[in-house]
Amino acid sequence: MKEKPTRREKLTQIPPDIAAVNDYEKLAKHFISHPHFEYIAGGSANEITLKNNQKAFDDIGLYNRVLQDVSQGSTELTLFGEQYRHPIFLAPVAHQQLAHPDGELASAAAAEAMEAGFIASTLSSTTLEQIANTTRYRKWFQLYFQDTKAFTLSLIKRAEKAGYSALVVTLDVPINGLRNRAQRANFTLPQEVREANLEGKPSPTQRQLNRTQSIIFQGIMKDAPTWQDLEWLQQQTNLPIIIKGILHPADAARVKEMGFAGLVVSNHGGRALDGVPASITALPFIRHRVGAEFPILLDSGVRRGADIFKAIAYGANAVLIGRPQMYALAVAGALGVAHMLRLLREELEVTMALTGCSTLQEINTECTFTQPQ
Structure with a gap:
């Protein structure tokens, strides 16, 4: 029996047993070290939110529709004045050289x-x-x-000068969640994986706390x-600003009232506060609060x-893909990430065709039903 390849082997084609995005996760652990895999795959604390993120999607059913003409179908959309072929974005994922030496350069390509x-x-x-x-x-x-x-x-x-067309400001992890799985695997960031954008950053001032003060609060x-x-x-900028990490409708309403361009409903992939709702569960409440056009x-x-x-x-206009980006990157570099995106886009088109929706604008809650508990 042939041994599984390691990350040191450069794959020039997609492994034939990859038929869906989750197949990349199964293979990724053979290409990167155990501590690195546990850091990427793990959630916070008991990983309740991590598990519920996918279960909540599974609990939503779909209605198929017959005899619908979708021969002029398209997944195109416009966001913040820019045209996109499909609503699938690569989420901002840190430390991508943990998965592959080419890191973010491969994902961007x-x-x-x-x-x-692509969100850097x-x-x-790099x-x-x-x-x-x-x-x-x-x-x-x-x-x-x-x-x-x-x-x-x-x-x-620097982002403005380099040609980035929007800022995505992440707010839900002012302090890291309880990354117990990574702790148990003895994960530490390797010396060769740097936080390149922060080089030259001044050292933070060390705050002296007395014994009655909390290292967390104070x-x-x-x-x-x-x-x-x-x-x-x-x-400070004229770029559109999108606020990421919103789960509460009141926070969403304030973001809109302050005049920001948009928001990302996100629980940080279950890596922040454990026990918060799945993003898809929170989404309709936020959509209702901010209205149809935001x-x-x-x-x-x-x-x-x-x-x-x-x-x-x-109620979403588009989605961000996080961990699958890292799994595909670990297995096959840029080729793997591109293949992962193609799988998702083709699956979206199949789903649209079988539900009778020829455009994204035709997709609504009437296409869905809730699975019995």
């Missing part, structure tokens, strides 16, 4: 090949400028607030961003083209 929007992470293994030079296709920059406004502003100006969270910091951010994207739990269909039916 795959996104361009498949005409998918603040914590990418600089935002290197990523921008890899692709001429549409790309956004994901921003984490830094310890100082000066360094945060420097990242924004320590780490002392410098966490607030709504006032978002107001400051709006004054742009919403969704991430966390999307593994099938049918999941993308369900997200659109429940």
Whole structure:
């Protein structure tokens, strides 16, 4: 029996036993070390939210429709004034060289090949400028607030200069969730995997705490961003700003009232606060609160083209793909990521055809039903 390949072997074709996106996850553990895989695959604490992200999609049923003419079908959409061939974006995923030596450069190249929007992470293994030079296709920059406004502003100006067309500001992890699976696997970030965009960042000021103070409340969270910091951010750029990490309808309403361009309904792939709702569960409540026209994207739990269909039916304009990006990257580099995107797009088209929807605009809750419990 032939042994499974390792990441050191350069695959020049997609393994023949990959028929769906989840097949990449099964193979990925043979291409990267156990601690790296556990860090990528793991969620927070008891991983309740991680498990519910996919279960919630599975609990939504679909109605097929017969004798519908979909011969002029299309998955095209417009977001923030830009035209896209399909509603599938690569989510901002940190430290992609954990999966493959080419890291974000491979993912960005795959996104361009498949005409998918690419979102570069603040914590990418290669600089935002290197990523921008890899692709001429549409790309956004994901921003984490830094310890100082000066360094945060420097990242924004670099993104503007490099040609990124939107900012995605992630707010749901001012402090990391309880990454117990990664802890049990003794995961540490290898020296060769750097946070390239943060090189040259000033060392944070060490705050002295007395014995009555909390390292969480008076320590780490002392410098966490607030709504006032978002107001400051709006004054620093003319790029569309999309707020990521929204689950509560009241927060969504405030984002809209403040004049931001859109939001991402996300629980950070179950890696932040364990026990929060699945993103697809929270989505319809947020859509109801902000109205029909406000742009919403969704991430966390999307593994099938049918999941993308369900997200659109429940109110999303587009979806972001996170972990599958890393699994496909680990197995086959840029080729794997492009293949993963193609699988999802083709599955979405099959789902649309069998439900009688020729455009994304025709997808709505009347196409779905709730599975009995």
